Amino acid sequence: xxxxxxxxxxxxxxxxxxxxxxxxxxxxxxxxxxxxxxxxxxxxxxxxxxxxxxxxxxxxxxxxxxxxxxxxxxxxxxxxxxxxxxxxxxxxxxxxxxxxxxxxxxxxxxxxxxxxxxxxxxxxxxxxxxxxxxxxxxxxxxxxxxxxxxxxxxxxxxxxxxxxxxxxxxxxxxxxxxxxxxxxxxxxxxxxxxxxxxxxxxxxxxxxxxxxxxxxxxxxxxxxxxxxxxxxxxxxxxxxxxxxxxxxxxxxxxxxxxxxxxxxxxxxxxxxxxxxxxxxxxxxxxxxx
Amino acid sequence: xxxxxxxxxxxxxxxxxxxxxxxxxxxxxxxxxxxxxxxxxxxxxxxxxxxxxxxxxxxxxxxxxxxxxxxxxxxxxxxxxxxxxxxxxxxxxxxxxxxxxxxxxxxxxxxxxxxxxxxxxxxxxxxxxxxxxxxxxxxxxxxxxxxxxxxxxxxxxxxxxxxxxxxxxxxxxxxxxxxxxxxxxxxxxxxxxxxxxxxxxxxxxxxxxxxxxxxxxxxxxxxxxxxxxxxxxxxxxxxxxxxxxxxxxxxxxxxxxxxxxxxxxxxxxxxxxxxxxxxxxxxxxxxxxxxxx
Numbered sequence: 001x002x003x004x005x006x007x008x009x010x011x012x013x014x015x016x017x018x019x020x021x022x023x024x025x026x027x028x029x030x031x032x033x034x035x036x037x038x039x040x041x042x043x044x045x046x047x048x049x050x051x052x053x054x055x056x057x058x059x060x061x062x063x064x065x066x067x068x069x070x071x072x073x074x075x076x077x078x079x080x081x082x083x084x085x086x087x088x089x090x091x092x093x094x095x096x097x098x099x100x101x102x103x104x105x106x107x108x109x110x111x112x113x114x115x116x117x118x119x120x121x122x123x124x125x126x127x128x129x130x131x132x133x134x135x136x137x138x139x140x141x142x143x144x145x146x147x148x149x150x151x152x153x154x155x156x157x158x159x160x161x162x163x164x165x166x167x168x169x170x171x172x173x174x175x176x177x178x179x180x181x182x183x184x185x186x187x188x189x190x191x192x193x194x195x196x197x198x199x200x201x202x203x204x205x206x207x208x209x210x211x212x213x214x215x216x217x218x219x220x221x222x223x224x225x226x227x228x229x230x231x232x233x234x235x236x237x238x239x240x241x242x243x244x245x246x247x248x249x250x251x252x253x254x255x256x257x258x259x260x261x262x263x264x265x266x267x268x269x270x271x272x273x274x275x276x277x278x279x280x281x282x283x284x285x286x287x288x289x
Numbered sequence: 290x291x292x293x294x295x296x297x298x299x300x301x302x303x304x305x306x307x308x309x310x311x312x313x314x315x316x317x318x319x320x321x322x323x324x325x326x327x328x329x330x331x332x333x334x335x336x337x338x339x340x341x342x343x344x345x346x347x348x349x350x351x352x353x354x355x356x357x358x359x360x361x362x363x364x365x366x367x368x369x370x371x372x373x374x375x376x377x378x379x380x381x382x383x384x385x386x387x388x389x390x391x392x393x394x395x396x397x398x399x400x401x402x403x404x405x406x407x408x409x410x411x412x413x414x415x416x417x418x419x420x421x422x423x424x425x426x427x428x429x430x431x432x433x434x435x436x437x438x439x440x441x442x443x444x445x446x447x448x449x450x451x452x453x454x455x456x457x458x459x460x461x462x463x464x465x466x467x468x469x470x471x472x473x474x475x476x477x478x479x480x481x482x483x484x485x486x487x488x489x490x491x492x493x494x495x496x497x498x499x500x501x502x503x504x505x506x507x508x509x510x511x512x513x514x515x516x517x518x519x520x521x522x523x524x525x526x527x528x529x530x531x532x533x534x535x536x537x538x539x540x541x542x543x544x545x546x547x548x549x550x551x552x553x554x555x556x557x558x559x560x561x562x563x564x565x566x567x568x569x570x571x572x573x574x575x576x577x578x579x580x581x582x
Contacts, residue, residue: 016381017386019381020381020382020392023374023396024395027398027399028395029414030407030410033410033413037413045419046419049427050420050421050423099307102304106301110300115304118308120571121315122311124564124567124568124571125311125314125315127567128319128560128563129511129514129515129536129560130515131517131536131539131540131560132318132556132559132560133314133318133319134539134540134556135321135322135334135552135556136317136318136321139334159311159314162307162310162311162314163315166307191299219403220403222404222405222517222518226521226540227540237405244522253419256409256413257409257410259409260406260410261406264401264402267401268398268401271397271398271401275394275397278400282463283462283463
């Protein structure tokens with residue numbers, strides 16, 4: 001490697017840092033403004049600047065956002081929506097990940113005639129605008145008795161995520177050396193034995209990517225949530241939107257901001273803890289192996 | 290012998306549910322939606338054939354044209370803005386920067402948030418009474434005005450700002466990954482030949498990133514066409530229907546106006562646009578790939 005350049009900043013380098021810092025400010029400003037606002041009271045929001053720190057850490061807006069703010073006629077805060085999202089996301093993420101792993105395993109290591117074509121057709125599901133499925137889907141959910149239920153949402157998210165999770169696993173498994181699998185087959189290992197003993201132990205990174213990717217997508221979904229959920233099954237994105245759009249004479253911006261942070265917290269925590277997997281998911285979704 | 294034939298069938302059996310359900314979900318519902326768009330469905334779906342009547346209505350509606358125009362503005366601004374900012378940040382971050390990891394994390398975190406959260410935050414920042422306008426006025430510029438969010442002609446640009454804020458980091462991540470894949474020695478060699486660094490990037494490095502550029506445009510533009518949440522959270526299509534996009538148009542017609550046939554027709558138009566964009570891309574991606582090693 002080249003020796004470290006001595007710390008003598010040239011004009012060019014200073015400029016590079018200045019632009020990068022400016023960009024960091026642009027990206028951080030909303031989060032900062034949300035945080036400081038969520039700790040102010042209504043009076044302080046009006047009298048102080050957007051960027052001013054709160055005079056005291058006032059958690060009232062947070063507890064209101066969590067348990068007593070009104071969305072329409074209900075005044076239970078975001079809490080019920082939050083748990084709805086948990087109950088929706090956990091099974092949907094697990095099912096779609098396992099399903100994608102099995103599909104990817106077959107499509108990369110047990111190819112059959114036409115499997116690539118079938119996969120290509122499935123891939124369009126990653127890009128399809130879901131507006132196209134909304135109307136027929138609401139009829140199907142009605143027939144199945146799953147309208148306005150969390151089970152119905154889990155069902156849709158599994159179907160909607162199928163193409164993506166299959167894509168992730170297929171591309172990842174395509175890099176497993178064929179010789180490894182062939183040797184195991186020679187030794188008489190079965191389809192399932194190869195999956196359990198050889199493929200799955202190699203899968204930790206892609207399982208992480210898929211879990212995080214699916215969790216982010218499903219937790220953040222609004223379209224299916226707003227169309228298919230009922231009174232008791234609305235996910236947190238819908239709850240937040242209703243809360244922020246509830247028309248009342250005085251807008252409680254501190255509560256809105258606390259609510260927005262609560263709604264974004266799970267995916268933010270995951271991003272901070274496992275950002276590399278999230279980024280790999282982003283890039284894997286965009287650039288096919 | 291029986292075991293053998295079972296073993297050959299087993300893989301197909303395992304993927305069968307995915308293909309049956311997946312195709313029913315993708316192509317079955319697509320076709321069903323298409324059929325609905327040719328019916329006279331209103332509050333409830335009915336299957337009375339109406340030919341192209343819904344499409345004729347659709348293209349005669351001012352509101353649909355507003356939605357299309359907004360999609361054009363939003364699409365260009367969102368894709369162009371994210372791309373430009375993303376390239377700049379990626380190139381600058383590629384200069385062996387201290388604290389690169391921290392900066393990358395900062396640029397990319399909005400992507401982890403939902404558009405609803407992003408929209409809620411920006412709705413407040415862009416609110417003339419309490420947000421950025423008030424901030425700048427308090428700084429001593431009482432004449433400063435930034436009321437795009439409530440301005441019929443400019444509200445869609447607010448959606449662009451929030452969208453770029455959300456997605457520029459994504460473009461940056463893709464370009465940075467591409468830049469890291471380029472051999473350093475090419476840059477060194479060009480510099481030895483006397484080319485300045487900006488020139489090397491402009492002439493050699495960025496052109497080499499064409500595939501990344503293409504993928505990013507593809508992903509961002511299909512996101513732009515599907516874009517629904519951000520508009521709902523930021524403006525809910527308003528003021529009036531001035532920030533409607535096809536996705537919010539489809540939602541309003543289908544679920545609050547009782548115009549299911551019209552909603553289905555607009556969904557079909559969205560599908561056609563995405564398909565025109567994505568199918569050639571998918572086709573070339575899958576074909577050019579060396580499948581079998």
